[in-house]
Amino acid sequence: MSQSPPTRALPWLEPGQAFPPVETAWGAADPAPGLLAAGGVLDMPTLVAAYSRGIFPWYSSGQPILWWSTDPRMVLEPSAFRLHRSLRKTLQRWLREGRLEIRIDQEFERVIRACAHTARDGQAGTWILPAMVEAYVRLHQAGLAHSVETWLDGELAGGLYCVNLGGMVYGESMFSRRTDASKAALGALVAFCKAQGLPLIDCQQNTAHLTSLGAHLMSRADFCDHVRTALAQPSPPWKFLPVYWQHLLSDDGPRA
Known part of the structure; x- marks a missing residue:
């Protein structure tokens, strides 16, 4: 045997x-x-x-x-992001009605703590423990971690946080208090990356949801090669301009 x-x-x-x-x-x-x-x-x-x-x-x-x-690694190329029709319509309506504002780094600690307390399917607890929160707050204070925040009707409704080194963006976690609020934050991050010429967002884990949005698997060797190249690039200015939505809502990229 x-x-x-x-x-x-x-x-x-x-x-x-x-x-x-x-x-x-x-x-x-x-x-x-x-x-x-x-x-x-x-x-x-x-x-x-x-x-x-x-x-x-x-x-x-x-x-x-x-x-x-x-190995392999889950990654999302902003150019391959699939904007679902329903989300496109929701974003366009929110923007038309003046209800949606994307802010970056205004409430980083609130965002990461909200991510830590968001229930996940198939998870009994959280991996964003107090020590992790403290560590990423320190990264944020050093300008290496950022929050992308969805503000609806003047309230923080959802968001995500990520790490940025040079031209590399590493997605970490999202939360949502209202329908589509976290998806709006991800869409804003994709639009930001397109506007800044950042070609890859690290997603770490392989999930069906990420696949539905256009993420794909990349070998660890290719991913690490990309990281080494991206680290030599300057970090972008982390500010979201409303004009960046054009990179998501007015392009001819993949749709679903």
């Missing part, structure tokens, strides 16, 4: 220790494909080093910090 190969030991990181090569992450035959290492800290140098190498933290309460580099 054949036996499954033993699971490789997971590297344990001490604070300040360099990450192992992403190619050493657990593979398809291991219990958690894409898991690279455990331990370390969530300080700014460690997070910047992680994102610069195609690595991200993701863990639950009671676990050590877990670091991942999945």
Whole structure:
């Protein structure tokens, strides 16, 4: 009778220790494909080093910090974003009626805390733990993490937060208090990336919802190559101008 190969030991990181090569992450035959290492800290140098190498933290309460580099990686090219007809009509109506405003970085901490408390299908808890919130607030204060906020009728109705290093955008999480509010924030991020010439948004996890929006899988090797190139580019000015909607609502890109 054949036996499954033993699971490789997971590297344990001490604070300040360099990450192992992403190619050493657990593979398809291991219990958690894409898991690279455990331990370390969530300080700014460690997070910047992680994102610069195609690595991200993701863990639950009671676990050590877990670091991942999945293969393949889910990515969204803004040019391939599928704007569903119903959302297009909703955005056009909100804008026509003067009810919708997109703001960037006005309420970052409110956004990340709202993401942490949003229930997810198939998840009993949240991975955005207090230590994660504190770490990404520090990234935001350093100009490396940003919130894209959907304000409806003068109230914060939804939004998302992301990390930006050079020309690379890493999507993290979204929340919504009103129908389509988080989708509006994602649409605004796509429009922003188009306006700024940013060709790729990292989505990390493969989900059917992201696929329906035009996201696709990219090999880890190709993703890391893209990251290295994007890091050499300057970061864009994080401000959303209403004219950016034209990049989403008036183009000839994919529709659904």
